[in-house]
Amino acid sequence: MFSWSLAVRNLKRRRLRTALTASGIVVGISMMFILLSLVSGMETQARSMVRALGGADITVSNSTSFRDRMGGGGFFGALPSPSTLDASIAETISGIPGVYAVSPQFSFSGSINSRRVTVYGIEPPLFEVVTGGLNIVEGRFLSENSYGEIVMGKALMEILNLTLGQTVSLSASQEEEERIFAVVGVFETGMIFQEYVGYISLADAQNITGEYGLVTQILVKCEDPSMVSDVASLISSTVPGVRVTTPTAAIQQASQMLNTLTMFFATIGLVALFAGSFGVTNTMIMSVTERTREIGVLKAIGAKNHDIMKIFLVESLLIGLIGGGVGVAVGSILAYAFPMLTSGLFAAGASPFGMRNPFSSAVNPELGGRATSPIMFATPAITPLNITICFSLGALVGILAGLYPAWRASRMKPVEALRHV
Amino acid sequence: MSKLIVRTIDLSKVYRRGKVNVPALNNVNLQVSSGEIVGIMGPSGSGKTTLLNIIGGLDKPTQGKIFVDGVDITSLNEKDLADYRLKKVGFIFQFYNLIPILTALENVEIPLALMGAPKDERRERALSLLRVVGLENRADHKPDELSGGEQQRVAIARALANNPSIVLADEPTGDLDSKSAMAFMKIVRDLNRRNNQTFIIVTHDPLVVEQCTKIYTIRDGRVESA
Incomplete structure (x- = not known):
């Protein structure tokens, strides 16, 4: 249908508003993306360490x-x-x-x-x-x-x-x-x-x-x-x-810290996404109000409620997709930059969030593992799965945030909408 | 005698403005035969637009019935009413009401898209409709690149997209110069003659009135035949 071209053109017509609205999603999605990449990276490492620590109990x-x-x-x-x-x-x-x-x-x-x-x-x-x-x-x-x-x-x-x-x-x-x-x-x-x-x-x-x-x-x-x-x-x-x-204990300790880290980032990411979703809802309500007359016309020429709903949902979905796409891109850059930013800290024996870096102890020779550099901690893994998850998350936030405005648009009475100036 | 296409029976509409009831239509009995060009005249606030909106399925009467092609549209639910607007009626407004970000061609395509017509078919039909109103060379222009008369002709093309049996127009020449108004009415007459399409036009414009086959005047919510 024409919902897509309508949505694309409406968003283009208000570039700045679209960009600002999408940036609210970008913050949340890039957070989530860094988080997922770090967790993936750590999981890979943890797995290889379990293997490396091998038979020694x-x-x-x-x-x-x-x-x-x-x-x-x-x-x-x-x-x-x-x-x-x-x-x-x-x-x-x-x-x-x-x-x-x-x-x-x-x-x-x-x-x-x-x-x-x-x-x-x-x-x-x-x-x-x-x-x-x-x-x-x-x-x-x-x-x-x-x-x-x-x-x-x-x-x-x-x-x-x-x-x-x-x-x-x-x-x-x-x-x-x-x-x-x-x-x-x-x-x-x-x-x-x-x-x-x-x-x-x-x-x-x-x-x-x-x-x-x-x-x-x-x-x-x-x-x-x-x-x-x-x-x-x-x-x-x-x-x-x-x-x-006991290496298994170390791994357990490590995965416990992994969970803490995950929760920490996930909370920040979700809060940011939540805030961003309000921006989307707000923009969509504005958009619906501005186009009240247009809604009336579309209804007069035969558009059903779900047609109207679709037009606005596609628009908020697009905002979500833009936010998701840019968020993944920004997140990837930050995820690559992360080890560089923090390697200095780890080398100096510090670790983020004031916690002990479990991986450096998990693999040092005291535990009988093969040596590795503690810098290897937190090398993010950018996986297709993470990209898909974050992109979909952006889309989901877009749709959820657009539901109420789209529903409001679809419920408008045609005569009243047409009278709107 | 050609068959009746629109028949209203004791149609009344009362608007509530706060605690006051404002009557807009009062026991209107109107009959329109297929193939007529009906003009509805009357002072502003007399209920012309209300009547047109009710016939077009945009508004519901407080009392009474309207039969269109034998179907009582007051008994239709919201979804069926939308379907009725899509297939049976075409709407033309005083201020054209084209979608500003779509081209002339795309505006004409909207009702076809709502019908679920495939893209190629849509394009072809929309182009041939623009040809009927003499605008095929303006197909890719946006409304703000068209004159008022041209926009109103796009609106006609849009109203005709799904080949409706009735076209409803609310002061269609109200914002046009006399030359554009005459061009508009010429198209209406041609369509009426060629496709036997019924037009119901709310108007003040003598240019329109002289082309109508029947005129009704509404005063204080009551219809007086002229």
Whole structure:
């Protein structure tokens, strides 16, 4: 019908009013869009972290976090080296009821071919039992009595321009002596930031750092998943001076904060949308009043109530669609800008809304995960679904806000409307 | 004798203005035969427009009945009344009342669109109607780019779009110069002769009156045959 061209032309005729009205929707929709993008981004990350944290049910580390505050820096930078524990603690823990296996590891911020990365020293068979092992795509995993061997992430291989079988020089820090390692295997995780990591044997790691008889984390696998929290509290009561963390708990904490964030943004977005919808209603009432005579004419020549209703609903729907479209565009720009704006804050250890950033703790080596940069928190994902949702939300607000004015227009008595000047 | 197309029986209309009742029509009995050009005259406030609105299904009488083509339109509900206006009657107003943001062609298309006619068919019919009123070369002009006479001719074309059996006009030449008024009446007469269309025209204009086949005068809500 002609409702669409009528609506388009009426909106064009009053460009400024249309733009101002639609901008009320834009604010709300862009809020909602940023929110949804952030949530999507976090969900993706949370999922990959659950995967990365793999089989280790419990992680035991020193209750003081880091030995130094060096490290860090750079997008995929290595984390500072964690505090150590005596390796004998692993024996103690393996004697605790409910513990199936323990895997001691020594992680440090080292340098491979002069690039700073996180290096894990592990006991290969125990590591495989406790975590389920790495996803090796080329070569093999470390052998049982590995010496001078290294397994590296695919992304790290690419950035260092290495191929399987080549050697790399590895040192604990720039000042220290370098040692030569042969690349025997390459693993893939699907998440690039988890691949800027190298695995060597525990003995090699202790050798390089000179920290003999020490470990940084002890990964624990329980006999049964349901026993995790009981075993965790047993460990913390039996072994003094350690921090016991359960990755699942961290993920839970993270998703709880995700929910808080979602609620926070959703409330702001909805309030903004609500306010914007009043603008649409107001504009549409004005439009109906201005065109009272036109409504009378249309009715006189045979337009039914639903025809009139449609004309005005299409108009408010269009305002909603414009608001939705521009809102998605503005939201996308802001969502891209968001990590840039906040990365500085996260790097400095702060986090938005005064909450602790759960993801940085969820993946740091204390928990036995592969290192990642805390900056990775809140990388928004702009998905077609989010675009569709926001666009439809704009349309929905447009229609709902236009219902009352359109209904009023449709109910006008033709004779009275025609008399209107 | 041609058949009766409009017959009103004891038609009365009373407006309530606050607590006062203002009678507009008082027991009007009017008969219009198919193919007539009926002029309705009378001083302002005599109830001419009210009568026209009631015949056109825009307003309801307080009392009485109106039969159009044998159907009592006072018994129709709102939706059927809209349908009646769409299919049976064409309306022409004193101030043309075209939709300002639509072109001449699109204005003529409105009733066809309301009927649900497909776009091509709509366009074709609207163009041929503009040709009838001599405005096919102004089809893409908006109302504010047309003279009063041209706008009124677009309004005729719009009124005729669904080929109604009755065309109602409320002071159609009231705002036109005499040349445009004569052009308007020529079209009315041609249509009347060619399509046997019935016209009921409320007017003061002697130019219109002399072309009518029958004249009624309304005074104080009562019809007097001339």
